[in-house]
Amino acid sequence: MKKIIISLIIIATLALIVGVLEYNKSKAEQTIAKQTFKLNAIPVTVTTAVITDLQSELNLIGTIMAGSDVNIVAEAGGRIIRMNAKPGDYKSAGSVIAEIDSEFRRASLQNAQAGYDKAKSDLQRTEAMFKEGVVNAMQLDQAKYGFQAAEAQLIMAKRQLRDTRVTTPINGIINTRMVDRGATVGMNAVIANIVDISTLKVKVNVSEKDAFALHIGDKVEVMTDVYPGITFSGSVMSIAPKADDAHTYPIEITMKNSTTHPLKAGMFGKVKFNSIKQTQAITIPRKSLIGSIKNAKVFVINNGRAELRPIQSGNEAGMLLEVVSGLQSGEVIVTNGQNNLRSGSKVTIINKKK
DSSP: OHHHHHHHHHHHHHHHHHHHHHHHHHHHHHHHHHHHHHHTEEEEEEEEOEEEEEOSOEEEEEEEEEEEEEEEEOSSOEEEEEEOOOTTOEEOTTOEEEEEOOHHHHHHHHHHHHHHHHHHHHHHHHHHHHHTTSSOHHHHHHHHHHHHHHHHHHHHHHHHHHTTEEEOSSSEEEEEEOOOTTOEEOTTOEEEEEEEEEEEEEEEEEOHHHHHHOOTTOEEEEEOSSSTTOEEEEEEEEEOSSOOTTSOEEEEEEEEOOSSSOOOTTOEEEEEEOOSOOEEEEEEEGGGOBSOSTTOEEEEEETTEEEEEEOEEEEEETTEEEEEESOOTTOEEEEESGGGOOTTOEEEEEEEEO
């Protein structure tokens, strides 16, 4: 009898345990179902795509370059016997910055001068003798050809001697000097580099759309971090007819250097284009994008569900982004919470912003 009672107690205990487990399982399933029901509608913040006036300006970063940047080349080979330039020196166009040993070339010039003088005298005598009938026309022609050849030799000898004096082709400041006095250089060797920064160029790259909106002569403003608050005036000098590998168009801007706030070549400049006409376009917040600007997508709300839609973006205006195609004015798009969405997800709008 005692064994029977113990067995009943064990059976009752097991039944109680099974009952408790079934009850807990049921409660857990109900909790999960409630949470699932809640998550079926994902909370999001939205805004409306609207037509706005885009700012009539374009701001880009460019590189400031010298108006002229020229390598000074030796047109004669030989040993440098004199050097008249060092980095930082200002030189006017035509200034002699280096002299190459010219002893042999002077001797060649003397020889050419002597040959020229002789040929000239021979021609004069032959012409006089031709008039008297002493020589014939063929002999006169030979004298003329001899004189012309001697004259050509003299011209070349003078040029070869002049080439031993290396001169600057432009006004400017010596940027670098490649050789020193006593060095031997070959013909066409680079002696120095000279830059003219009285006029500067700024190079920037613009998009296809902006390249067609800009024109030669358009006025721009240039600012630098070196002179905060100081604005330099310039104008568009050239617009490349062909895009580069990044599908942007190089543009050159020219401007005068300032004497009170001088700029140097190689600096960065913030270029502000003011000539782009103001336009109206559909805009959305930049933060609503899914993916990059080049492959932009947004979630559009239709009948309480999110639809992932590709769009074509245009210019940026502060925190706003122009939409070229893919959206209509008045459509509602998600600005926050899109990371939890898939196309077709149910949504709950928690704070609609316009």
